[in-house]
Amino acid sequence: MVLPGMKPRYTEDPNRPGERRLPGFGWLPNRIRHLFISCLGEFVGTFLFLFFAFAATQIANNLLGKNPMNIASLLYISLAFGFSLAVNVWVFFRISGGLFNPAVTVAMALIGAIGWLKAGALMVSQVLAGIAAAAVVSGLFSGPLAVRTSLETHTSVVRGLFIEMFLTFELIFCIFMLAAEKHRSTFLAPIGIGLALFIAELAGVFFTGGSLNPARSFGPDVVLGTFDGYHWIYWIGPLLGAVLAVIFYRLIKTLEYETANPGADGDGQDQSHHDESRASTKYHDTYQTRQMTDGTNETHFATLLQDSKRTLATPPHRTTSSDYGVASAEALPREKISPPLAAFVHGGDGHHSSDGSSDSIDHPNDRPRAQHTRSSRRLSQSNYEMTSDNSYRNGPSAESGRSSS
Template sequence: MKKREPGTYKEHRLPLIGYLPNRIRNHFIAMCGEFIGTFLFLFFGFSSTQVANAAANGANSSTGGLSQVPNASSLLYISLAFGFSLAVNAWVFFRISGGLFNPAVTFGMALVGAINWIRAGLIFISQLLGSMAAAGVVSALFPGPMNVSTTKGYHVSTAQALFIEMFLTAELVFTIFMLAAEKHKGTFLAPIGIGLALFIAELSGVYFTGGSLNPARSFGPCVVLHYFPPYHWIYWLGPALGAILAAGFYRFVKILEYETANPGQDFNEKEAEVFVHDEDNAATGADVARPVVHMPRPDYSAGEAGPQASNESVSYPATGVSPQASGSRDGVNGNGFGKTPIESPANNSAGPSAAVTSFRSGPAVESGSRS
């Protein structure tokens, strides 16, 4: 390890952790987060399924299979349990590891470049370990045979079960792409949408396939019960194909610059007022980016005469709209990407990086800066 120069050592909460390379430390943190998060997510899901199936008629207790009697209340209970468990734990662990808890989701995130393959491989191991730990704890804590495995329904062929798992997983993974991988003003609420997506998918899939959508969810109980059904492979291949399908469609809409089709989704009221949707010239996502809007900011300073308001203003965000009196802007929405001869950056001496004038008279404020 390279010797640190005197004075370059940063003080950490845990002594000596600063000597561990950041990349290794970050991978370790993500692995711990995925292990604990997967454990908690599946613990509550498994335990709720155990409760729902404890007295269900027709349960195959010898293999721990779900009851094949179409009990609507049990299906709803299980679906709600998994959906809410994912929402809560994803919200808790999102800042630590990303809150994936699912090898299929991890695979999809790696396919679209949201995480690198080394991180994906490490948290994949943590997810499987978390699943086995959750199944083991549920088996030890709750009385009776463990009854949480994913099994095919009666008269459901292996091919049907495979494609059910594929399409339901694709819906879940694409939801994660658009709510979590794509950053927007509602990203902090992504766990709610993701939990609801799993809830809807479980409603459709629990009766026919057990509603896995997650190889770890099916793998853990099989390890604890020492029984793998002959069709267990569908709970690996189906979700993997679903992740590939979701990743393919996500890349497709990204290549087509989907942002230009329905712009303004993240704008506030002021930004929407100054935004101009020039559909003929808006060819890329940058052309419909959030405009800069200067909002007066009443900063107060104490003095002999009491609090005094300053004349400062705030500009949001760094995409460059100049709210001039004439209404003219540099390029499409002032970001300099307009393609018409009049609005092209080449014909604008100021260019897209020109200083933006505040609503008030005063010094110019550069785009996205805070005076």
């Protein structure tokens, strides 16, 4: 924001000319500034993601009261988490990457997408955002804070650990293939990521609370000051899922998974354009070399006709000849030159073409069409033009192939 009287400052980094700088922060190196932007984006994005998810969970659990979880509440909570993640990832994807999860951040660092220093800073921002979101929901919404994750009565700690591991594996592998791997549909990655969390919540909310995110479980416990003895599974389980997703991702990358199903990333447009181009070229070549029924080439014939007209239009002092045997202008007086009959370009389908009009002559590659009406246009004032017109009217009929005289 530049207030009246203030001049905007720009970075002095030659690699990034024209970048605006906040007044008073010209001394800040770009590397530190970028890290600050990423941490700020992760904090705000994680806060918004968990705020809306916690708010919906608070509503559902308070309405349930002491009643057990039902399908309606399960769907409500799962939809809230899935849609909140999809929207906020889409918003913050270009700012910080939209990770919002320490387990996802570790996974991205393991595959080399981000550095470990940045990963550590982002994880701190995410954990702080989880605490802030839980505190705000607790202060704004009535009733006790009911957004903690806990194991279902009949779910053991080991089961809960593996449930969290596999659910997180699904989410992180989805992020790898849709966001980390760049392809035609990368811009739609937030939708797929949100749906991945949605189906994971459907499977896990009832048994473990569906954490998949250490910051999601740690924040409410800090606000309430309550930590279960098995709270560690909400850290170890997602981290194991991250490691498992990285191992599998590295395996298929090493095996060059792109070669197993070639063209799967395409939309069919490139191949169709290639096929159309080949078909067009083939048709063009065939059309150019197509022969007449009498063995002549219609394109060559039309070219000769065009040369003949140009010959007739040359001044008398020039000596020209054509393939039709037109006599030299110097050898014969102009008044004794017999103008040739109008030539007809054969269409190859048993009909004759037009009378050598400008359309068919100026564009010899355009296939002439059969004429079904006689030309009634008279070209006056010129003996040559009158003779050409009479020759055309006495020529063969396009319908019968015989002379009409």
